[in-house]
Amino acid sequence: MTQSSPPRHAVVIGGSMAGLLAAAVLAEHATVTIIDADTLPDSPAPRRGLPQARHVHVMWSGGARAIEDILPGITEDWTAAGAIRRSLPTDLVTKTAEGWIPRFAEMQFNISCSRDLLDSVVRARVTALDGVSTLQRSRVRGVEGTAARITGVRVDTPEEEGRLVPADLVVDASGRGSRARSWLQELGVSGIRRAEVDSGLVYATRIFEAPDGAHASGFPIVNVQSDPRVPVPGQTATIVPIENGQWQATLSGTRGGQPTGDPDAFIPFAKGIRDPIVGELLEGRKPLTDVAVTQGTANRRIYFEKVDLPDGFFAVGDSVATFNPLYGQGMTVAAQGLLAVRALLRAKGLAHPAFGREAQRAIAPQVATAWDLATSQDILYPGATGMKPRAGAGLLNSYVSRLMTGATTRQALTAAFLQVITMSSAPTHWLRPSVVWRVLRASERGALKAPPLTAAERTVAGLDQRSDPADPVGGAR
Known part of the structure; x- marks a missing residue:
């Protein structure tokens, strides 16, 4: 670690996942205050x-993996708190735009739990680090300094309005509602470009009591996705087993096909999409919450990396880019970007001139990759607004569609599909010669015709027994 200057102080605006991980990375080099x-x-x-x-x-x-690198042992902490580590695609019943994915042996994994549990475990680890403190119930009024250098923030706390908190570095992790662009413009930083792609997506979620024995038997995640190639609103339904023996069910719909907060319409909506399996699984289950609805899920990106930022500032997480939550990219993009920031810190130190600008540029590749994946799909839905796809996007989409067709029947292409979707590799992984060769020979011959639930899973879920497709779990091919 390079640290040639006196002890330094960093302020992180926002205590959500991105802010907590930023604090963990910075704590190696400075005292940190999370506001x-x-x-x-x-x-x-x-x-x-x-x-x-x-x-x-x-x-x-x-x-x-990125968060484990920043906070070793965090995966064990999550599972000890009640989260479930799920093998992919073994513990996943999913219908993509091209069809059902076979349940091969583990290729990737995910952590399934409520967001509240996910955050709380990380928060406990980070706030226990030496030199990390929090300033709660406090709202940042603006940044202090000039267009050349940020020197701190002005904060309204419960005890004092307009308190100055000096800082050698300010990290904005305040999320979708970030005002950093306006703050910087007020200091004279011009040309901060913003882009948006909005499919009109609305989310509706309700938590249900899982069937007896479902958690003990390792009941899979069940998900039915939309097909953006079909000119109708995109609708999805998902069940994720979470802590405390519960099923978290989320529905989504783009403009013209959104779910509502009507509890009587929740299960009919789930049964009315491309496959009714999610609705069928929820039928007869005891709801534990009302229906929570969220609108305003547009993809938005602020190109901070394209301007001459003041020294002593960078932004991360949803303050830089928000993505359609359907793709599950936000936390991973933030974590992987902060690994790049950590590498920069360890190589050059916090005192390095223009560190903030370099950190912002280090984050940009992860943001750009996720942005291209999300917006290239969302702009295809009826009524979607925003920037149009780049030239050649149609050809690339056709290739990816063929790859995903192959993923419904061939183990190697399922692995390639998951390698990128889980953000374990960049999309360039799909252009490797070994992958291209298999994509060119992809076929839907032998694809599953029904949800690949096992007989035992169907029994636990209380579904009527019916003929299962051949090889319901999807053996290696």
Whole structure:
């Protein structure tokens, strides 16, 4: 670690996942103050500043590995708290746009639990680090400094309005509602470009009591995705087994096909999409919550890396880019970006001139990859607004569609599909010669015709017994 200057102080605006991970990375080099408008819970509990926590959140293996690198042992901490480590695609029953994915032996994994539990475990680890403190129930009014250098933040705390908190580095991790762009513009930083792609997506979530024996038997995640190639609103339904013997069920729909908060319409919506399996599984289950609905899920990106940022500042997480939550990219993008920041810190130190600008550029590749994946699909839905796909996007989409067709029948292409979807590799992985060769020979011959639930799973779920497709679990091919 390079540290040639006196002790330094960093301020992180926002105590959600991105902010906590930023604090963990910075704690190697500085004292850190996390500032948040909420009271941060000591246990898994909802908070006002994270309303999207009510919906399904799945931590992909690419993100879990990155966070494990930052906070060794975190995966064990999650599972000890009640989270479930699921093998992919073994513990996944999913219908992609091209069809059902066979349940081969583990290729990747995810962590299944509520977002409140996910955050609380990370929060406990980070706030226990030496030199990390929190300033809660406090709202940042703005950044202090000039267009050349940020020197701190101005904060309204419960005890004092307009308190100055000096800092050698300010990290904005305040999320979708970030005001950093306006703050920087007020200091004279111009040309900060913003882009948006909005499919009009609405999310609706309800938690149900899982059937007796479902958790003990390792009941899989069940998911039916939409097909953006068909010119109708994209609708999805997902069940994720979470802690405390519960099923978290999330529905989504793009413009013209959104779910509502009507509890009587929840299961009919799930049964009315491309396959009714999620609705059938929920039928007769005891609901434990009302229906939570979230709108305003547009993909938005601020190109901070394209401007001459002041020294002593960078942004991370949803402050930089928000993605359609359907793809589960946000936490992983933040974690992988902060690994790049950590490498920069260890190589050059916090005192390095223009560190903030270099950190922002180090984050950009992860953001750009996720942005291209999300927006290239979302812009295809009826009524979607925003920037149009780049030239050649249609050809690339056709190739990916063929790859996903192959993933429904061939183990090697299932592995390639999951390698990128779980953000364990960049999409360029799909262009490796060995993958291209298999994609060119991809076929849907032998694809599963029905959800690959086992007979035991169907019994646990209380589904009427019916003929299972040949090889329902999907053996290696």
